[in-house]
Ligand SMILES: NC(=O)c1ccc[n+]([C@@H]2O[C@H](COP(=O)([O-])OP(=O)(O)OC[C@H]3O[C@@H](n4cnc5c(N)ncnc54)[C@H](O)[C@@H]3O)[C@@H](O)[C@H]2O)c1
């Protein structure tokens with residue numbers, strides 16, 4: 001394979017140093033919340049966000065007052081975006097059906113999709129007030145029928161952001177907390193004197209938020225590992241450098257650690273894009289973070305063939321994959337590891353992030369190898385049940401069960417089957433023996 005790096009990000013070893021630091025901060029902070037509850041949460045909010053209101057939970061009148069501050073235009077835009085997210089989520093919900101089959105005469109097996117009973121939805125807001133993340137988690141939980149939705153977001157510039165709070169409220173949040181980072185995630189999962197713990201945490205966030213969810217997994221459920229944004233552009237000469245550079249920087253601006261990767265089979269496009277990125281970085285108002293991300297994590301990878309591009313793309317398993325080639329559908333058919341695909345030059349990640357209707361909470365750090373993004377199905381638990389309706393079925397399946405239990409040496413298990421064979425099959429099976 002001839003894969004050439006025209007630009008590389010910082011080596012994997014240095015990236016894992018960053019991870020180790022975050023891991024230990026999160027560990028200590030969660031332990032602190034566990035032992036000192038509300039007191040720790042307040043101290044952490046003061047320390048990281050300089051925010052210490054009388055109550056972190058917003059009252060109905062505070063919510064109302066914040067919503068009054070959102071312009072009519074912004075409210076309409078939020079409503080439009082939520083309508084798109086709802087439409088797609090409802091279609092996905094409808095694709096998940098409860099089933100029941102008669103697997104053998106008299107034997108009925110089924111499953112039911114049951115909503116998680118309480119979820120904590122994290123809406124990021126350190127650098128940017130991420131209004132859209134409220135639709136993605138709160139509204140989707142609502143479509144799934146979750147009866148208790150607690151939403152949390154950090155203060156933005158010292159106060160709750162009106163548009164984020166409006167989106168949470170309109171999305172169907174039952175409780176809204178103005179809390180960020182590890183203290184929000186910890187308080188929701190562990191619980192405090194004032195916050196009832198939830199059963200599952202969802203939503204994206206920075207490295208601290210993603211790591212806190214990871215460490216709390218097991219104690220509560222989590223949707224997926226959705227850390228700092230990653231983006232990949234797969235392009236050939238059907239598009240130009242302005243398009244590629246814009247799409248790379250458009251996501252690199254999320255933070256100082258957002259990988260943006262160009263994968264192409266055109267040396268000319270690769271070189272032009274490198275130059276175009278420098279040109280745009282000189283004029284982009286958010287260049288401060290985008291420039292650091294690009295320097296530390298940006299990559300330009302040149303391949304000879306489309307097959308090589310496909311192999312590299314599947315291996316990297318980037319969160320967002322923008323495909324602009326003469327064979328976009330071939331990539332759709334053959335890509336197996338990614339967060340979401342954006343096919344053709346008319347789509348883009350920003351529309352996907354904010355408005356088009358697919359969920360923007362997506363797997364990062366190669367989690368796309370084992371999961372897709374957040375969707376209504378993540379809020380539903382699929383539980384099986386069984387029912388045996390006839391004496392014949394109870395006796396017949398019981399004979400198999402009895403023998404298979406004894407094969408493993410489980411005498412007590414076998415008796416569960418035998419008592420049914422005796423009672424419903426009228427057969428005398430000796431206690432502790434296999435039914436013959
Ligand atoms: N994967 C996805 O689907 C997806 C989607 C949207 C956004 N994102 C990512 O979400 C992130 C949002 O990050 P953000 O920082 O703007 O907001 P955030 O809300 O995730 O984090 C802000 C909080 O981080 C905490 N914090 C900051 N510095 C800290 C430190 N040194 N130690 C401990 N805690 C600290 C603070 O408590 C603050 O409230 C970005 O990285 C973005 O790429 C991911």
Ligand SMILES: [Zn+2]
Pocket residue numbers: 229250251254349350353
């Ligand atoms: Zn984005």
